[in-house]
Amino acid sequence: xxxxxxxxxxxxxxxxxxxxxxxxxxxxxxxxxxxxxxxxxxxxxxxxxxxxxxxxxxxxxxxxxxxxxxxxxxxxxxxxxxxxxxxxxxxxxxxxxxxxxxxxxxxxxxxxxxxxxxxxxxxxxxxxxxxxxxxxxxxxxxxxxxxxxxxxxxxxxxxxxxxxxxxxxxxxxxxxxxxxxxxxxxxxxxxxxxxxxxxxxxxxxxxxxxxxxxxxxxxxxxxxxxxxxxxxxxxxxxxxxxxxxxxxxxxxxxxxxxxxxxxxxxxxxxxxxxxxxxxxxxxxxxxxxxxxxxxxxxxxxxxxxxxxxxxxxxxxxxxxxxxxxxxxxxxxxxxxxxxxxxxxxxxxxxxxxxxxxxxxxxxxxxxxxxxxxxxxxxxxxxxxxxxxxxxxxxxxxxxxxxxxxxxxxxxxxxxxxxxxxxxxxxxxxxxxxxxxxxxxxxxxxxxxxxxxxxxxxxxxxxxxxxxxxxxxxxxxxxxxxxxxxxxxxxxxxxxxxxxxxxxxxxxxxxxxxxxxxxxxxxxxxxxxxxxxxxxxxxxxxxxxxxxxxxxxxxxxxxxxxxxxxxxxxxxxxxxxxxxxxxxxxxxxxxxxxxxxxxxxxxxxxxxxxxxxxxxxxxxxxxxxxxxxxxxxxxxxxxxxxxxxxxxxxxxxxxxxxxxxxxxxxxxxxxxxxxxxxxxxxxxxxxxxxxxxxxxxxxxxxxxxxxxxxxxxxxxxxxxxxxxxxxxxxxxxxxxxxxxxxxxxxxxxxxxxxxxxxxxxxxxxxxxxxxxxxxxxxxxxxxxxxxxxxxxxxxxxxxxxxxxxxxxxxxxxxxxxxxxxxxxxxxxxxxxxxxxxxxxxxxxxx
Numbered sequence: 001x002x003x004x005x006x007x008x009x010x011x012x013x014x015x016x017x018x019x020x021x022x023x024x025x026x027x028x029x030x031x032x033x034x035x036x037x038x039x040x041x042x043x044x045x046x047x048x049x050x051x052x053x054x055x056x057x058x059x060x061x062x063x064x065x066x067x068x069x070x071x072x073x074x075x076x077x078x079x080x081x082x083x084x085x086x087x088x089x090x091x092x093x094x095x096x097x098x099x100x101x102x103x104x105x106x107x108x109x110x111x112x113x114x115x116x117x118x119x120x121x122x123x124x125x126x127x128x129x130x131x132x133x134x135x136x137x138x139x140x141x142x143x144x145x146x147x148x149x150x151x152x153x154x155x156x157x158x159x160x161x162x163x164x165x166x167x168x169x170x171x172x173x174x175x176x177x178x179x180x181x182x183x184x185x186x187x188x189x190x191x192x193x194x195x196x197x198x199x200x201x202x203x204x205x206x207x208x209x210x211x212x213x214x215x216x217x218x219x220x221x222x223x224x225x226x227x228x229x230x231x232x233x234x235x236x237x238x239x240x241x242x243x244x245x246x247x248x249x250x251x252x253x254x255x256x257x258x259x260x261x262x263x264x265x266x267x268x269x270x271x272x273x274x275x276x277x278x279x280x281x282x283x284x285x286x287x288x289x290x291x292x293x294x295x296x297x298x299x300x301x302x303x304x305x306x307x308x309x310x311x312x313x314x315x316x317x318x319x320x321x322x323x324x325x326x327x328x329x330x331x332x333x334x335x336x337x338x339x340x341x342x343x344x345x346x347x348x349x350x351x352x353x354x355x356x357x358x359x360x361x362x363x364x365x366x367x368x369x370x371x372x373x374x375x376x377x378x379x380x381x382x383x384x385x386x387x388x389x390x391x392x393x394x395x396x397x398x399x400x401x402x403x404x405x406x407x408x409x410x411x412x413x414x415x416x417x418x419x420x421x422x423x424x425x426x427x428x429x430x431x432x433x434x435x436x437x438x439x440x441x442x443x444x445x446x447x448x449x450x451x452x453x454x455x456x457x458x459x460x461x462x463x464x465x466x467x468x469x470x471x472x473x474x475x476x477x478x479x480x481x482x483x484x485x486x487x488x489x490x491x492x493x494x495x496x497x498x499x500x501x502x503x504x505x506x507x508x509x510x511x512x513x514x515x516x517x518x519x520x521x522x523x524x525x526x527x528x529x530x531x532x533x534x535x536x537x538x539x540x541x542x543x544x545x546x547x548x549x550x551x552x553x554x555x556x557x558x559x560x561x562x563x564x565x566x567x568x569x570x571x572x573x574x575x576x577x578x579x580x581x582x583x584x585x586x587x588x589x590x591x592x593x594x595x596x597x598x599x600x601x602x603x604x605x606x607x608x609x610x611x612x613x614x615x616x617x618x619x620x621x622x623x624x625x626x627x628x629x630x631x632x633x634x635x636x637x638x639x640x641x642x643x644x645x646x647x648x649x650x651x652x653x654x655x656x657x658x659x660x661x662x663x664x665x666x667x668x669x670x671x672x673x674x675x676x677x678x679x680x681x682x683x684x685x686x687x688x689x690x691x692x693x694x695x696x697x698x699x700x701x702x703x704x705x706x707x708x709x710x711x712x713x714x715x716x717x718x719x720x721x722x723x724x725x726x727x728x729x730x731x732x733x734x735x736x737x738x739x740x741x742x743x744x745x746x747x748x749x750x751x752x753x754x755x756x757x758x759x760x761x762x763x764x765x766x767x768x769x770x771x772x773x774x775x776x777x778x779x780x781x782x783x784x785x786x787x788x789x790x791x792x793x794x795x796x797x798x799x800x801x802x803x804x805x806x807x808x809x810x811x812x813x814x815x816x817x818x819x820x821x822x823x824x825x826x827x828x829x830x831x832x833x834x835x836x837x838x839x840x841x842x843x844x845x
Contacts, residue, residue: 047139048074048132051105054144058181059114060230069130069141070107072098077108081128082120086110106132112146151179151232157654159210159225159239160679166245166273169497170212170219171681173652176227177234183227190221209652215243247275247282249544258292265289280492284544443630444623447482448749451475453760455751456815457483457508463570463622465815466508467520469808470760474516483508485623486580493539493582494547498650500594500684502527502536503571503583504623511543511579518563518574518805520812524621525571526595527585528647533592534585538562538573541580558798565792565809569595569620572812574795574805587650595620596683598644598713598721599628601637606729610670611697613640613725615657615713617678618690620645628690644721646713653716654680657693661710670696705730756811757820763807766827770803778831780806786826 052070059065069077077093079086094107108130117126127143157175164170176183185208187194194210196202201219203211212219222238247270255264270282446457452475454468466483473479486505493501502525527534536553551562561576571583585592597620602613614637618624625643632639648655658675662668676693683691697707705728714720753760770780780802784790787810796802810823 046073046103046134047136048072048134049139050130050132050141052107053141054079054128054130056145056147057112058147058149058230059112059117060149062114064111064113065146066109066111067128067130067144067146068107068109069132070105071130071132071139072101072103072105073134074104074106074132075135076133077106077130079108079110079128079130081112081116082126086128114148117146117148147180149180149229149231151183151227151229151234152177153234155225155227155234155236158236159223161240161242163242163244164215165494165496166217166243167214167496168494170215170241171652172210172212172223172225172239172241173679174208174210174225174236176208176225179227179229179231181229183229183234186226186228188224188226189219191224205652207652212241215241217243217245219243245273245275246280247271248273249282249284249286252288255290258297262292262297263289264292444487445482445484446748447480448751449478449480450751451478453752454755455749456755457481458748458750459483459485459623460748461622461626462504463522463524464504464506465522465812467522467808467812467815468755469517469519469804469811470756470763471804472515472517472519474514477514479513481508481513481578482510487627493584495584495685498587498592498684499584500587500650501582501619501689502585502594504621505580505582507580509578511577513578515576515578517799518561518576518808519578520808521573521575521581522812523571523573523583524569524623525566525583526619526621527566528593528595529566529568530592531566533588535588536566536583536585538564539582539584556795558795563792563795565789572809590649590651593647593649594684596646596648597625598646598723599625599639600641600711600723600725601632602640602729604636604638609698609700609702611699611707611729613659613695613697613711614692615695615711616690616692617646617655617683617713621689624689640727641723641725644713644723646715646721647719648683648715649718650684651715651718652680653718654678655683655713655715657695657711657713659695659697659709659711661708662697663708666700666704667707667709668698668700670698757815758807758811758823763804766807767801767803770830771801782830783826786829 048071050069050071052068054067054069057065057067067079069079071077078088078091090110092109096105096107097103098105110128112126112128120126126146128146129143130141132139132141155175155177157173159172159174162170162172172187174185174187176185185204187202187204187210194202194204196204201213201216203213205211208225210223210225220241220243222240224238225236227234227236250268250271252268253266255266258264265287267287269286275281444459444462446459448455448457450468450473452471452473454470454472456468457466459465462485464483464485466481468481484507486507493505495501503523506521506523508519508521527536531554534553537549538551538553539547540550541547551560551564553564553566556563563574565572565574573581575581585594597616597618599616599618600613601616603611614632616628618628655678656675657677659669659671676695678691678693682688695711699707706726707729708726711723711725712720713723756763758766770783773779780796781790781793783803784793784796784806787806789796789806789809796805799805
C-alpha cells in the first residue's frame with residue numbers, strides 16, 4: 001500500500017492488490033493514522049456523498065462538543081473550521097464497508113472546545129464543515145455552527161400586578177432574559193404550570209405574553225414567568241392578579257302595603273352579585289317610596305272625629321279658594337304687561353343674545369346673511385316665558401325643575417345672560433339625586449336657557465360643543481341645558497380586551513328632556529379614523545350608573561336615536577336623548593393606531609445645576625391638552641417645542657423615550673438607563689389619558705445656559721418622533737400663559753338666531769325649496785353631494801325634513817370657520833339662486 005502524505009495526495013490500488021484491500025478494508029484507524037484510503041479501480045468514477053453531515057451544536061459550560069462526518073466512497077475526509085484546516089492528528093477515523101453496496105464508508109469525528117470558540121467569539125460565528133475526496137473529485141458538507149450556550153439572569157420585561165374586573169381580559173407581559181439558544185417560556189400560577197390546552201381561558205402569545213381571556217375569581221393569584229434553555233432556568237418576580245367584582249342590583253321587591261302615612265315602599269339589594277375583592281358598591285337608590293291613592297290609604301278616624309276632619313277640610317278649602325282668586329287677579333294684571341312685551345320681537349332678539357362676543361361674519365353674503373325680522377314669528381310663540389313642563393315630568397329629576405321660579409311663576413332673561421353664576425348652577429345640578437357624580441368643575445361646564453329657536457353650548461378650548469337646532473325644543477317649552485366634560489377620576493369607564501377610550505367622556509342634560517329632533521354633540525377623537533382598523537362603539541351611562549353600547553359605527557340604523565359621523569379628528573353625534581356619552585374603540589388588528597400628542601415642558605426658572613424636561617404623552621384631543629396646559633401653568637412650566645403627533649399602534653409594544661447628543665463638556669444626563677419606557681397598557685388601557693416622563697439633566701456650571709440635544713420618542717418596532725431642542729434656559733423665562741394655553745374667548749352659550757350662521761327664515765325657505773323631490777335631482781340630495789355628505793343619504797332620507805338635518809350638520813361643522821358665501825354658491829349651483837334672490841328682494845327676510 002503506497003504511503004499517503006496529506007489530504008491532497010491521491011493513490012490507487014493496483015489490480016493485483018484488490019484482494020488484499022478487501023481483506024484489510026474493515027480495519028479501524030485511530031491515533032495518528034492518516035484519514036486517507038485508496039479505492040479499487042471499479043469505484044474510480046464515483047463522487048463521494050455524505051451519509052452524515054455535521055450539525056449545529058451548543059457548548060454548555062466547559063463541555064466540548066463532537067462533530068461527525070461520514071461519507072462513501074471516500075479516500076480522505078478532513079474538517080475545515082472558520083476557513084482553516086483542522087490538523088490531521090485531531091481527527092478520529094473509522095472505516096467500514098456498506099454490506100448492501102460493498103462500498104467503503106469512512107467516518108471522521110473531531111472535538112471543539114470552548115476555548116476554540118471564544119477566540120473568535122463576538123467577531124464572527126464559529127463554524128466547521130468537512131470535505132471528502134474520492135479519485136473522481138471532492139464534496140463539501142453543510143456548515144455546522146458552534147455557539148456557547150448561556151442564559152442571562154435578568155428578564156428584559158417582567159409581568160406586572162393588576163386589579164381587573166370580573167370577565168375582563170388580562171394581558172401579562174413577559175420578555176425572557178437574553179440567551180443562546182433562545183429561552184422557552186412557561187407560565188405558573190401559584191407555582192402550578194399553566195397549560196392552555198387544558199384551560200382554554202388561557203392563551204400564550206408568540207412573544208410569550210399570557211392572556212386571560214375572561215378573568216374569573218379563580219384566576220386571582222400570583223403569576224410567574226419561567227424561562228429555560230439547556231443552560232439554566234430563570235423565574236421572574238411574581239405578579240399578583242386580583243379579580244374584583246362590582247356589585248349589581250337585584251330586582252325590585254314588590255310594593256309594600258299602604259302604610260299609615262299613605263305611602264308604599266319597595267327595595268332592592270346589592271347581591272347580584274355582591275361586591276367582592278375590592279369591587280365597587282352598587283350605585284343608585286336601594287329604597288323607593290310612592291304615595292298611595294285615596295282608596296288604598298287606611299282610614300284612621302271615624303265617627304265624630306270624621307265630622308271634625310271634614311269641617312276642617314272645608315274651612316281650609318274656602319281659604320284656599322279666596323287666596324286663589326286674589327292670585328288670579330294679580331296674575332292677569334301682570335300677564336297683560338308681560339304679554340305686551342312678548343308681542344314685541346325684542347324679547348326674542350335680545351332675550352336670547354349670546355353671553356359673549358359673536359364671531360364676525362364675512363361680507364358680501366347677500367343671499368343668506370340678511371337677519372330676519374322675528375316679529376313674524378310672534379304669533380306662533382304664545383304665552384309668557386314660563387316653564388311649561390309636561391305633567392308627566394320627563395326631566396327625571398326628583399327635586400323639581402332646574403329653573404328657579406320667580407314669585408309670579410315665570411322665568412325672565414336679562415339681555416341673554418343668566419342671573420345665576422356657573423358655580424351656583426353646577427352646585428344645584430350636583431345636589432340632584434341623579435347628578436351626585438356630576439363634578440363641580442366650573443371651568444369645564446357651560447349651560448344656557450333655550451326655547452324652540454335653539455342655540456349652542458361650547459366648552460372653550462376643548463373642541464366640545466352642543467348644537468341645539470331650531471325646533472329641537474318643542475314650542476312652548478324652555479329648557480335649562482348644561483354641557484360638561486368628565487374627568488377620569490370622576491368616572492371609571494369599563495374597558496376590556498383591545499378596547500381603548502377614543503374621546504372625552506361628555507355629559508349633557510338634563511337627561512329625559514323631550515326633544516323634537518336630534519341635537520348634535522361635537523367632540524374630538526384620537527383614532528386614526530380608519531373604520532377598517534376599528535370597531536367603534538358609542539357608550540352611554542344609564543340611570544343605574546352602568547355603561548351600555550348604544551351604537552356600533554358603520555352599522556347604524558336610521559331608526560335608532562343616535563347617529564354618528566366620524567371625521568378625521570372630530571366626531572359629530574346626532575342624538576335624540578341627552579346623557580353621559582363616550583366613544584370606545586376596539587382594535588381589529590395590530591394596524592389600528594391611536595393619535596398621541598407629544599408635548600414638551602421645562603422649568604420656567606432655573607437657579608440650580610439641575611434642569612428638568614417633561615415629556616407628556618397624551619390622547620390627541622383638545623380637552624386633554626387643555627388640562628395639561630392648566631396643570632403646567634400652575635407648576636410654572638413653559639412649553640419648549642411645538643406639539644408633535646405620534647401614531648401609537650396596538651402592537652403590545654411599549655413607548656420608549658431617550659435623550660441624545662448633549663454637549664458633554666457642559667451637560668450630562670442623570671438618567672441611569674439608556675431610555676425611559678411607558679408600558680403599552682398604561683397608554684392603551686390606562687386610567688389616565690396623559691402620562692409623562694421627566695428627564696433630569698445637570699449642567700456642569702451655572703454659567704451654562706445654552707441647551708442643545710435630541711429627544712427621541714418611539715414605539716418599539718413602530719413609529720417614532722425626534723425633537724431637536726436648541727434654546728437658552730435663562731433668557732426665555734415665559735411661563736405657560738394665554739399665548740400657549742390657546743384660550744378660547746368665544747361665548748360658552750349662544751341662544752336664538754345669534755347661534756347660527758343661516759338666518760332662521762332663510763333656513764325655512766331653503767328647507768321648503770329642497771325637501772320636495774325634484775325630477776332632475778336639484779333637491780336635498782344634490783345639497784348633500786355638494787357638501788360631501790352623500791354617505792349619510794339614508795340617514796337624511798329618514799327625517800321629515802332632510803334639508804334641515806343637512807343644514808344642522810353644516811352649522812356644527814362651520815360655526816367658527818364657515819363661509820356663508822360658499823353655501824350660497826352651492827345653492828346657486830343647484831339652481832336655486834333665482835328663488836333665493838326673490839326671497840331677498842321680496843322683503844320677507
